Amino acid sequence: MLATRVPTDLYLRVQQFYARQMQALDDLRFTEYAATFTEDGSFQHAPGVEPARGRAAILGVLEDFNRRFEDDPVQRRHWFNQIVLDEQEDGSLRSTVYTLVVHARPGVRQPEIAPSCVVHDVLEVTDGEVLTRSRLVTYDHLV
């Protein structure tokens, strides 16, 4: 399995795609985040919950989730590491990525860094544009 490898150009496109996607999420530009999914894309932010399907539903999930921070001013930052891409037979990419979520609060120099997750994506690449077809997030402390 270590021998397979996607073209380097594609690997870089995915890196850039993730950087923009996560900065959109952390800047609360949720419409922009939703638009990084395919039109019928699915987003399951934890195992066991029902996946949101389609951009409108994904947008709804994000808005719901962020209501918990209404009285808790926090700057979240999603960090990614060790991106592994595997090409699938239909031309899509399976992507497996380490994730840590940094939570910084006003006046508190030391951010909370939790939880440790793994993002499991299927990515579509069309005309050089990367989109997320599906995303499942697993949590390392929930096993």
Place this chain on the structure above:
Amino acid sequence: MLATRVPTDLYLRVQQFYARQMQALDDLRFTEYAATFTEDGSFQHAPGVEPARGRAAILGVLEDFNRRFEDDPVQRRHWFNQIVLDEQEDGSLRSTVYTLVVHARPGVRQPEIAPSCVVHDVLEVTDGEVLTRSRLVTYDHLV
């Protein structure tokens, strides 16, 4: 905005540039760090402070800053993540990068990881060489 994208080769040069620049900083090779800025480059390590302008001034800021560690042996490591590059009209790159600073102290296995910052750079690329024209660091806990 998610559609714009710099050439992949350029994205990689910036990654390598940052890796060398930060290893120079963390190894206290300050002259080398200062040389990664353009001759008239500016470095503002926090909002509200006066930016240092030019390599000699940048070197001075670093030497001043590191005096605080004279009686506090610490190994700092600057981590970068989610680099977003946007080409500007004059050919320079606007770069927005998540940053965490790791502080390891002798005999203490668990490093302090703080603060969570964002580096806002303007980068110049000439003949394949990357230089920092300006750098502003914002802190997530100071809002």
Place this chain on the structure above:
Amino acid sequence: MLATRVPTDLYLRVQQFYARQMQALDDLRFTEYAATFTEDGSFQHAPGVEPARGRAAILGVLEDFNRRFEDDPVQRRHWFNQIVLDEQEDGSLRSTVYTLVVHARPGVRQPEIAPSCVVHDVLEVTDGEVLTRSRLVTYDHLV
């Protein structure tokens, strides 16, 4: 030193190599991890210990090390950052990489992130395949 730079394609291959290598390690696929070393590769997981030489010995070190987790269910994740590559005269690459080890335990949302290390590798690249010829891990809190 900041001027030297390996070809961008090579830099990306190394990134992908590390991502697969570390996911193999963290998924406890030790045979696969050992196979990412050259046949006579050496692995020294801390200064002062005797390096393991050859894939069988490397496999043995990993199995020994992981016995400490037999009664301590933990998901480890090795994070890498700021990869600096320098070409050596014999065509191999010297690689210097920041490392943090994330330890997530069942039911504990906040992972332990320790220690802060630096991985010092010599990498061989043959026909596009990357292998580790030698690895020494230094610890920032042990100086």
